[in-house]
Amino acid sequence: MNYVPGTASLIDDIDKKHLVLLRDGRTLIGYLRSIDQFANLVFHQTVERIHVGKKFGDIPRGIFIVRGENVVLLGEIDVEKPCDTVLQQVSIEEILEEQRLQQQTKQETEKVKMQVLKDRGLSIPKADNLDEY
Amino acid sequence: MFRFQSLDEDCTLEEEDEGLVEEEDEIDQFNDDTFGAGAIDDDWQEEHKRLAELDERDELAAGLGLGGGGLGGEPDLGGTQHSSSSSSSRLPPSAGCLPLPSSLPPLGFSSSSSKLPPPDVEDRPGDGDLAESLARLILEADPAIAGVGAAERPGPPPGSSGSTLPGLHGLDQPRVLQQTPSIPHQHPHHPKLPPGPSASGPPPSSMLSYQQQQHLMRRGTAPMGQVNSHSIWENSMGFGPVSVTPGLVTHMEDSPLMSIIKEVGLPKRPPQGRNDEGRDLSERVPPPRASSPVIGSPPVRAVPIGTPPKQPMSHALNHQIHHPTAVHVRAPVQHRYPAPFPERLSPNTLLNIANSPLCRGPFPPRVGPVLSQIQRAQLLNSQVAGFPRGGPGPPLLPGGGGFRPFFGGPPPPHGHRMGPPPPHGPPNHTPPIRHNTTHLHPQHRRMLTQRMQSRGGDRGRTGGDRRSRDPYSNLMTQKEKEWVTKIQMMQLQSTDPYLDDYYYQNYYEKMEKRQERERDSSKKEHTTKLITPQVAKVEHTYRPVQFAGSLGKLTVSSVNNPRKMIDAVVTTRTDDEEKREKQVWNKRRQILYTVEKMYSLLLEVQDFEKRFVQTPEEDRDALVEQHKTNTEQLCSSLREKEWDDRVSDEQCVMIMSVRKGKRLISRLLPFLPSPQAAAVVMAIARNLPALAKKDKQDQVLCWLVEPVSTVIQSLSSSSLTDLLQELQGNEGQLATVLHNKFGVTLLYLILSEGERMQSSDPNCQLMDDNRWTELVFSVTRELLSVPSSSLSPPLFTPPNLLSLFSRYVDRQRLELLQDKLQMSTLSR
Numbered sequence: 001m002n003y004v005p006g007t008a009s010l011i012d013d014i015d016k017k018h019l020v021l022l023r024d025g026r027t028l029i030g031y032l033r034s035i036d037q038f039a040n041l042v043f044h045q046t047v048e049r050i051h052v053g054k055k056f057g058d059i060p061r062g063i064f065i066v067r068g069e070n071v072v073l074l075g076e077i078d079v080e081k082p083c084d085t086v087l088q089q090v091s092i093e094e095i096l097e098e099q100r101l102q103q104q105t106k107q108e109t110e111k112v113k114m115q116v117l118k119d120r121g122l123s124i125p126k127a128d129n130l131d132e133y
Numbered sequence: 134m135f136r137f138q139s140l141d142e143d144c145t146l147e148e149e150d151e152g153l154v155e156e157e158d159e160i161d162q163f164n165d166d167t168f169g170a171g172a173i174d175d176d177w178q179e180e181h182k183r184l185a186e187l188d189e190r191d192e193l194a195a196g197l198g199l200g201g202g203g204l205g206g207e208p209d210l211g212g213t214q215h216s217s218s219s220s221s222s223r224l225p226p227s228a229g230c231l232p233l234p235s236s237l238p239p240l241g242f243s244s245s246s247s248k249l250p251p252p253d254v255e256d257r258p259g260d261g262d263l264a265e266s267l268a269r270l271i272l273e274a275d276p277a278i279a280g281v282g283a284a285e286r287p288g289p290p291p292g293s294s295g296s297t298l299p300g301l302h303g304l305d306q307p308r309v310l311q312q313t314p315s316i317p318h319q320h321p322h323h324p325k326l327p328p329g330p331s332a333s334g335p336p337p338s339s340m341l342s343y344q345q346q347q348h349l350m351r352r353g354t355a356p357m358g359q360v361n362s363h364s365i366w367e368n369s370m371g372f373g374p375v376s377v378t379p380g381l382v383t384h385m386e387d388s389p390l391m392s393i394i395k396e397v398g399l400p401k402r403p404p405q406g407r408n409d410e411g412r413d414l415s416e417r418v419p420p421p422r423a424s425s426p427v428i429g430s431p432p433v434r435a436v437p438i439g440t441p442p443k444q445p446m447s448h449a450l451n452h453q454i455h456h457p458t459a460v461h462v463r464a465p466v467q468h469r470y471p472a473p474f475p476e477r478l479s480p481n482t483l484l485n486i487a488n489s490p491l492c493r494g495p496f497p498p499r500v501g502p503v504l505s506q507i508q509r510a511q512l513l514n515s516q517v518a519g520f521p522r523g524g525p526g527p528p529l530l531p532g533g534g535g536f537r538p539f540f541g542g543p544p545p546p547h548g549h550r551m552g553p554p555p556p557h558g559p560p561n562h563t564p565p566i567r568h569n570t571t572h573l574h575p576q577h578r579r580m581l582t583q584r585m586q587s588r589g590g591d592r593g594r595t596g597g598d599r600r601s602r603d604p605y606s607n608l609m610t611q612k613e614k615e616w617v618t619k620i621q622m623m624q625l626q627s628t629d630p631y632l633d634d635y636y637y638q639n640y641y642e643k644m645e646k647r648q649e650r651e652r653d654s655s656k657k658e659h660t661t662k663l664i665t666p667q668v669a670k671v672e673h674t675y676r677p678v679q680f681a682g683s684l685g686k687l688t689v690s691s692v693n694n695p696r697k698m699i700d701a702v703v704t705t706r707t708d709d710e711e712k713r714e715k716q717v718w719n720k721r722r723q724i725l726y727t728v729e730k731m732y733s734l735l736l737e738v739q740d741f742e743k744r745f746v747q748t749p750e751e752d753r754d755a756l757v758e759q760h761k762t763n764t765e766q767l768c769s770s771l772r773e774k775e776w777d778d779r780v781s782d783e784q785c786v787m788i789m790s791v792r793k794g795k796r797l798i799s800r801l802l803p804f805l806p807s808p809q810a811a812a813v814v815m816a817i818a819r820n821l822p823a824l825a826k827k828d829k830q831d832q833v834l835c836w837l838v839e840p841v842s843t844v845i846q847s848l849s850s851s852s853l854t855d856l857l858q859e860l861q862g863n864e865g866q867l868a869t870v871l872h873n874k875f876g877v878t879l880l881y882l883i884l885s886e887g888e889r890m891q892s893s894d895p896n897c898q899l900m901d902d903n904r905w906t907e908l909v910f911s912v913t914r915e916l917l918s919v920p921s922s923s924l925s926p927p928l929f930t931p932p933n934l935l936s937l938f939s940r941y942v943d944r945q946r947l948e949l950l951q952d953k954l955q956m957s958t959l960s961r
Contacts, residue, residue, distance in 0.1 A: 007621070007625065009617075009618065009621060011614050011617065011618060014609055014614070015603060015605075015606040015607070015608075031603075031605070033605065033608045033609060034608060034609040034613070035609070035617060036441070036617055037617055037620040037621060042608075044605055044608075045605075
């Protein structure tokens with residue numbers, strides 16, 4: 001509001017803690033330090049948060065520069081608000097392990113599904129996650 | 134100013150090497166022996182071989198201005214020393230002609246370039262030569278080539294140049310040797326060089342790439358003003374005299390250039406006076422590009438729009454410049470004969486070369502003297518926090534300290550410079566910023582100020598508090614924020630607000646009208662206010678450069694004006710074969726096309742009022758005229774081709790078969806003159822079953838309800854009767870009508886209108902002929918007979934229907950009807 005009255009801008013979000021969801025599904029939390037006209041973001045003290053089920057784990061990543069087009073959504077985190085969440089924080093190794101397991105089960109089910117379909121002569125082409133065209 | 138070595142005078146590129154009188158005794162010594170009497174007793178065959186190699190190399194560097202003079206002036210070559218010295222003495226003009234970045238020692242060329250007699254840095258032919266000569270140097274640096282002479286050069290490299298580039302043996306060593314005597318006053322500089330030259334492999338290529346980058350950048354952009362440091366830098370590189378405009382932003386500041394400057398310092402600045410002496414100015418101008426983006430384009434900004442704001446670095450560099458015991462780097466000699474860009478370098482190699490500095494990363498580990506972002510932010514934070522940190526503060530020192538090696542003394546200028554804080558004061562304590570809100574609607578502006586006032590109080594304190602505790606805040610300077618804001622605001626500029634920001638404008642207009650209505654209904658005058666001023670219309674049409682009488686097309690093309698490659702002429706194809714499907718598709722396309730054309734007309738008609746208010750008095754008549762034409766066209770488009778006065782049924786139905794067409798008609802009806810509008814409604818009623826069928830998928834007929842009801846209300850009694858008749862149409866049409874929601878609604882509307890007419894105006898002609906009565910009877914009959922489930926619920930039920938029916942039917946039937954109607958309404 002300060003800099004562009006009547007419109008929205010990220011200027012006022014600078015130096016505040018944010019949560020950003022990227023197109024590849026990653027969730028980053030960090031202090032937004034700098035922006036530009038493409039909404040490229042510079043995050044400081046970034047932490048990548050992995051969620052698996054009810055657990056989550058934080059991996060400290062340092063400084064991140066995110067290209068604007070890869071942002072799905074971005075929101076400010078209110079540090080003062082009491083955090084009452086059912087989510088349980090676990091260690092990095094554990095969450096990575098959980099994630100790996102999750103990926104594994106997903107792949108297995110996918111494989112089984114494909115096999116079943118193949119037996120019936122059907123095939124569903126796999127949509128590439130990164131391609132939207 | 135930078136001190137330049139007296140060797141400058143020698144580098145006027147006289148091919149006579151007698152002029153090469155160097156200060157250093159050793160060189161003089163060599164000189165005496167080289168030219169003239171000094172006999173060198175060495176194996177002439179060996180010398181000849183060496184000479185041949187040198188010749189080879191010199192041919193490669195032919196464009197470097199050697200000409201025949203250098204070689205010719207070599208009478209005999211003595212021992213290794215002499216030969217090398219002679220060759221070296223010969224070479225300096227040539228090598229010196231290489232506008233090598235002598236101030237790029239970390240990249241390893243210092244050893245070679247710095248040993249050259251300090252050149253007349255003013256007399257640079259241009260960047261083309263620079264890059265080209267560098268290219269040659271690189272080619273020579275190729276071990277395959279250079280290795281030829283490498284073996285025979287035993288000369289021990291002097292201390293500082295110990296880490297000469299292996300690839301440059303052939304050239305380096307003579308220069309190295311020559312350099313040794315000149316070292317005494319350059320020693321403080323050289324010991325610092327080793328770290329650079331040690332990375333021998335990438336440096337030459339990287340330097341070339343840097344130069345080529347510069348070269349390419351140069352070619353690509355309009356000439357721009359430069360910061361002091363930059364101009365000096367470029368001058369030494371042979372870019373020719375550029376007006377030195379301190380403080381002007383260049384786009385190169387963020388390039389590796391700056392880091393290099395930081396590391397090394399700047400080369401000496403030669404006296405400006407030499408500029409005009411007998412130098413052909415055309416030599417300095419880079420060869421005009423056939424496809425320059427400048428030619429034939431809109432004016433190119435000196436600083437492209439996307440450039441981040443300049444860091445306040447110019448002060449630092451100025452300090453560097455003024456430091457007396459500055460860098461003892463010899464800027465290379467001017468290269469006299471400009472040569473075209475080397476064709477030998479394939480695009481691939483060029484790319485590879487160009488990429489290497491990028492791969493390495495632009496910032497060497499040493500921090501420059503300027504305040505880095507962090508330091509500035511910390512400074513800002515320290516101010517915000519309120520407690521003094523003793524001048525520049527400890528974190529700032531490493532930056533200054535890093536520069537120490539390149540200067541004789543301690544960096545007091547830096548310390549002093551860092552003392553005064555950066556221009557942007559603590560953001561939290563600034564007075565309320567006056568924002569430019571002229572682009573906003575006044576209503577919007579009012580709302581904003583209210584909002585800001587209410588929020589300003591409680592946010593400010595907590596924000597400031599938080600920021601003071603965060604040591605990394607304010608990394609983004611005020612200037613940068615403003616820059617981003619500026620870009621975003623620029624995107625909002627519009628010349629036609631009604632086109633670009635229609636909903637915004639409309640919203641505020643409506644709000645205003647509403648407020649006015651609420652506020653002063655007593656005021657009878659209601660003036661439509663002019664909407665906020667927008668940015669003035671700036672015509673940015675690009676007109677391609679045209680030359681009168683030129684044959685053929687322009688050859689100048691750029692990203693802004695791509696050349697038309699093909700002259701495409703549109704010809705209508707006559708298709709003989711007519712497939713039914715194609716026909717159908719064509720027809721559909723035709724309909725869509727008609728609809729589109731009508732839409733554009735309609736939009737113009739609708740916007741007429743707004744535009745009328747905005748245009749000045751003189752143009753209003755023209756606008757009115759145009760409006761009339763538009764409406765005429767609209768009406769005529771609905772008409773049949775043969776019968777010019779009647780609304781074409783077919784046309785209407787055709788248009789209404791498309792969803793967009795229905796929307797169009799609904800928007801168009803209010804603008805049509807009433808007989809025409811009535812005719813359209815008749816057409817709709819007549820063809821309702823067909824339309825209903827086509828509408829099954831879209832279900833958008835109900836859009837028509839509102840405009841149609843308006844039309845109905847304006848109908849005369851006879852037309853109303855006609856309409857009802859049309860609606861009933863043939864046998865069974867009414868049943869179909871009743872199935873359709875729109876049909877039922879339409880029917881009700883008609884009936885309600887009739888009732889209204891009857892009840893309001895006793896002289897109404899509705900009862901004059903029995904048609905109306907008969908029609909109503911048939912309607913009631915149908916309504917009763919139709920099963921309730923198939924009776925479609927209408928959009929709304931006019932309240933006076935009951936009274937209508939009560940006139941015509943008996944009590945029992947009336948009750949039945951009532952039930953049915955109520956049921957229909959309830960079941961909605």
